Amino acid sequence: MTDVHKGDIVIETKKLTKSYGSLVVLDSIDEVILEGEKVAIIGPSGSGKSTFLRCLNCMEDPTSGAVYFDGVNIADTRVDINRQREHIGMVFQSFNLFANKTVLENIMLAPVYLQTRRLRETRRKNLLRRIGNLFRRRKKPLLPVTDTRQTIEERARKKAEELLCRIGLQEKRDSYPSTLSGGQKQRIAIIRALAMNPRVMLFDEPTSALDPEMVGEVLDLIKQLAQEGMTMVIVTHEMGFAREVADRILFMYGGKIAEQGSPAELFEHPKNPRTQQFLRSVL
Amino acid sequence: MNEAKKKGFLRRHWIDILTVTVLAVLLCLLAYAIYERFQFAKKWDLFLEYFVENRGYNRLLTGLQNTAIIAVAGLLIGFVIGTLIAVIKVIPPYRKPTRYAQKFCTFYVAIFRGTPIVVQLLVGYYILFPIMGLTLPPVTACVVMFGLNSGAYISEIMRGGINSVDAGQLEAARAVGLPFSASMRKIVVPQAFKNILPTMGNEFIALVKETAVVGYVGAVDITKCFQDLGSNSYEYMIPYLVMALIYIVIVATIAFFVKWMERRLSRSDRRA
Numbered sequence: 001m002t003d004v005h006k007g008d009i010v011i012e013t014k015k016l017t018k019s020y021g022s023l024v025v026l027d028s029i030d031e032v033i034l035e036g037e038k039v040a041i042i043g044p045s046g047s048g049k050s051t052f053l054r055c056l057n058c059m060e061d062p063t064s065g066a067v068y069f070d071g072v073n074i075a076d077t078r079v080d081i082n083r084q085r086e087h088i089g090m091v092f093q094s095f096n097l098f099a100n101k102t103v104l105e106n107i108m109l110a111p112v113y114l115q116t117r118r119l120r121e122t123r124r125k126n127l128l129r130r131i132g133n134l135f136r137r138r139k140k141p142l143l144p145v146t147d148t149r150q151t152i153e154e155r156a157r158k159k160a161e162e163l164l165c166r167i168g169l170q171e172k173r174d175s176y177p178s179t180l181s182g183g184q185k186q187r188i189a190i191i192r193a194l195a196m197n198p199r200v201m202l203f204d205e206p207t208s209a210l211d212p213e214m215v216g217e218v219l220d221l222i223k224q225l226a227q228e229g230m231t232m233v234i235v236t237h238e239m240g241f242a243r244e245v246a247d248r249i250l251f252m253y254g255g256k257i258a259e260q261g262s263p264a265e266l267f268e269h270p271k272n273p274r275t276q277q278f279l280r281s282v283l
Numbered sequence: 284m285n286e287a288k289k290k291g292f293l294r295r296h297w298i299d300i301l302t303v304t305v306l307a308v309l310l311c312l313l314a315y316a317i318y319e320r321f322q323f324a325k326k327w328d329l330f331l332e333y334f335v336e337n338r339g340y341n342r343l344l345t346g347l348q349n350t351a352i353i354a355v356a357g358l359l360i361g362f363v364i365g366t367l368i369a370v371i372k373v374i375p376p377y378r379k380p381t382r383y384a385q386k387f388c389t390f391y392v393a394i395f396r397g398t399p400i401v402v403q404l405l406v407g408y409y410i411l412f413p414i415m416g417l418t419l420p421p422v423t424a425c426v427v428m429f430g431l432n433s434g435a436y437i438s439e440i441m442r443g444g445i446n447s448v449d450a451g452q453l454e455a456a457r458a459v460g461l462p463f464s465a466s467m468r469k470i471v472v473p474q475a476f477k478n479i480l481p482t483m484g485n486e487f488i489a490l491v492k493e494t495a496v497v498g499y500v501g502a503v504d505i506t507k508c509f510q511d512l513g514s515n516s517y518e519y520m521i522p523y524l525v526m527a528l529i530y531i532v533i534v535a536t537i538a539f540f541v542k543w544m545e546r547r548l549s550r551s552d553r554r555a
Contacts, residue, residue, distance in 0.1 A: 059454060077377070086460035096455035100473045109469065110459035189455075196459060 008035045009068070010200050010231050011056055016065035016075075018051055025051045027255035028065065033200065033233060038226050040246035040263075041235045044278055048255040049235045053202050056233065057088040070199070086114060089193030089201040093208050095185040097177035097192070104173040107160035107192045108153070115152045119145070156195070163191040167221060183214030187221050194225075201225065203234040207241075239282055243267055251275045321520060330512075330521040339512050346508035347529075353425045353504070354491045360430025361490075362483070365437025368392065369475075370467050372438070373445055388438070395435035401496045404428050408500040421502035425494070433490055440482050444475030480548060484541030488534050495530075505529055 011033040018026040025048045033039055033056075041049045054060040056067060058074050058081050067075045074084045098106050126142045133139045164170045167187045177185055186206060193201060206222065207215045219241050226232065226245045236242050242249060243263040251259045251266065251274070259272040267283075270276045293300075317323060333339050368388045376382045395403065407428040412419055419427070448471050456466035498507035509526040513519035 057458065059458060082457075082460045082462045085458060088458075090455075090458040092451060092455060092458075094449075094451050096449070096451035098452060098455065098470050099449075100470065100477070110456075110461055113465060113469070114460055192459065 009033070010035050010037075010070070011233075012068040013056070014066045014068070016052070016055055016067060017063050018048075018055055018060060019063045025255050026055065026062070029255075029257060031250070031257060033231065035199075036229050036231055037248060038231070038246045039233045039248050039250060040242035041233065041250045041252060042237070042239065042242060042278075043250075043252035043258075047252040049250075049252045050204055052252065053204050053233060053235050056202055057085050057090055059090070086110075086196055087199045089196060089198035091186070091189050091193055091201065091203045091206050093205040095177070095182070095189045095209070097180075097185055097189055099177055102174050102176055103164070103169070103180075103188055104157070104160055106177070106188065107163060107195045108156040110192075111156040111159070111195055112153055115147065115156070116149060119147055119149070119152065159195055160191075163194060164188075167191060181214060182210045183217045186210060186214075186218045190218070190221055190225075200231040200233065203232060203236070205235050205237065207236070207238060237282075239267075239279075251278065253278075326518055326521050329516050329518050330525075333512055333516045334522075339508075342503065342508045342511070343505070346503050346505045349422050349425075349497070349502055350491065350494050350504040352422060353429055353494045353497060353502070354487065356426045357429030357433050357490055357494075358483075358487050360426070361433030361437045361486075364430065364434025365439075365441045366472060368434065368438035369441035369445055370472070372442055374463065392435045392438055395432050400429070400432055400493050401499055403432055404496060404500055407431075421497070421500050424500060425497045425502050429490065429494065432493075433486065436489075437483070437486060440479050440486065441475060444479035444482075445471055447478050448474045477548060481541055481545045484537065484544065488537050488541075491533060491537065492530065 009032055013029050013031045016026055016029040016031075017024070027048075029052065041053065043049045051060055055062050055075075057069075058067065061077075062075045065075065066073045069084050069088065072079055072084060074081055097103075098109065101109060122143050122145055126145065129140050129142055161170060161173070164173055169184060169188065172180065172184065172188075177188075180188070186209075190201075190206070203222065207218055210218060215238070219238065222232075222234070222241075223245055234242070234246070246263055248260060249263050249266045250257050251270075251272070253272075253274045259266065259270065259275045266275065267279065270279055334343075368391065371381075371384050371388050374381050374385070376385060404425065408419075408421070408424045412424060452470050452474065453466055456470045457463070461469070494504055495506040497504050498510065505526060509522040513522045516522075
């Protein structure tokens with residue numbers, strides 16, 4: 001891993017530690033996730049893999065240590081975490097589609113809201129500049145405003161519909177999440193994250209809450225994304241899937257990354273006795 | 284078959300039927316006793332004279348209007364304040380200003396839940412507003428005080444509603460980059476609101492009944508209007524009976540709409 005350029009690092013954790021009271025869940029983890037990499041995290045329950053994933057976009061605030069995303073330490077409370085989270089897609093075990101919004105609204109909500117807010121900010125800045133220009137000899141140029149609320153919404157709708165078409169659920173666009181099957185919900189949750197054009201996707205046990213016959217459709221979608229070169233970090237119990245999709249497997253145990261390596265290496269020749277024991281019990 | 288059903292009905296409900304019958308008989312006896320003992324007919328004529336011929340009903344209309352204004356506006360103000368307090372209370376308390384705001388909210392709720400509404404009304408009308416240099420008409424003062432008061436109660440209801448929304452909803456909103464305030468406004472509070480709508484209906488009913496004390500600061504509501512009618516005619520029985528009846532009718536109507544709303548909402552949960 002020494003031949004990697006610095007620009008290729010998407011997420012980097014430094015001495016990432018999370019503890020609840022005296023219980024240490026993550027114990028000083030140093031890890032790097034590279035652009036285009038598919039990392040699967042496996043391990044027994046309670047080993048901290050979900051917590052680790054949730055620390056990567058600060059859904060859980062780390063107790064100490066740093067998480068660098070695009071070179072910005074998002075564990076720092078002074079950083080506007082929302083700006084960074086836009087670029088980190090997240091998919092939950094329990095889907096968490098917005099129950100009071102239709103499918104289309106679910107997908108459009110965040111892009112429309114964030115772009116509109118940016119538009120408002122630009123307009124406010126322009127107004128200030130215009131007032132300032134009254135007193136300036138050398139006028140400051142105004143920031144370009146190309147969008148309106150309508151174009152933003154139009155674009156988001158088009159994108160949402162394209163994404164829905166892609167997973168073949170365009171006729172569900174106006175349904176509410178409570179009427180969908182688990183597999184449909186999870187696929188929509190995935191494209192909801194995709195609608196933000198994230199640099200990296202985090203999957204927190206995306207198939208654990210699904211009926212067995214629906215696991216396949218969700219895994220297929222994730223595989224497609226992987227083939228398109230999306231950077232992803234996946235916490236999963238599906239060993240076969242991890243092996244097929246991932247470039248690198250992290251085995252976590254007791255809040256540490258006990259062993260990591262390519263799927264072939266780790267599944268065929270695990271070195272750590274914990275890994276051996278775990279693989280024996282699940283395979 | 285039909286016979287059996289009838290028999291079953293009797294067997295299942297005989298205790299209810301008996302209770303209702305006994306109560307009805309007792310009520311009739313009571314009514315007759317009152318009618319005889321208290322010269323009901325004479326009093327009724329007196330009431331009609333003051334209520335209809337002396338245009339007492341005009342005052343009642345004002346009273347009804349004021350009661351409605353105070354209850355509805357109070358509920359709306361209370362809803363805004365209550366939602367604000369509830370949201371402030373569920374902000375993760377990482378920053379100092381948040382903690383101070385939360386302390387203030389706890390204090391506010393303690394004050395308004397810890398004193399009777401009459402006391403709040405009197406203190407507000409005769410002390411607070413004059414000190415602030417405001418001379419509000421009685422009804423406006425009542426609207427403000429009832430709004431502040433129900434804000435405290437609704438904040439607790441709303442907090443329950445927010446807690447009843449799955450934590451994953453907030454998480455998902457935060458994960459797509461919405462700030463806390465927007466996540467609350469667009470995702471959590473609307474769902475919480477739906478959950479607490481029936482409770483809000485009950486709060487409204489309670490509010491309607493509580494407005495009976497606004498006469499203390501000189502606002503004319505239903506109670507005040509009948510009190511005055513009584514003291515004018517030196518005859519209280521009929522006015523107070525009619526007053527009670529009016530309250531019951533109002534509350535029953537609202538309760539009916541609350542039930543209807545509840546049914547509608549539970550249907551929309553299952554919508555296809």
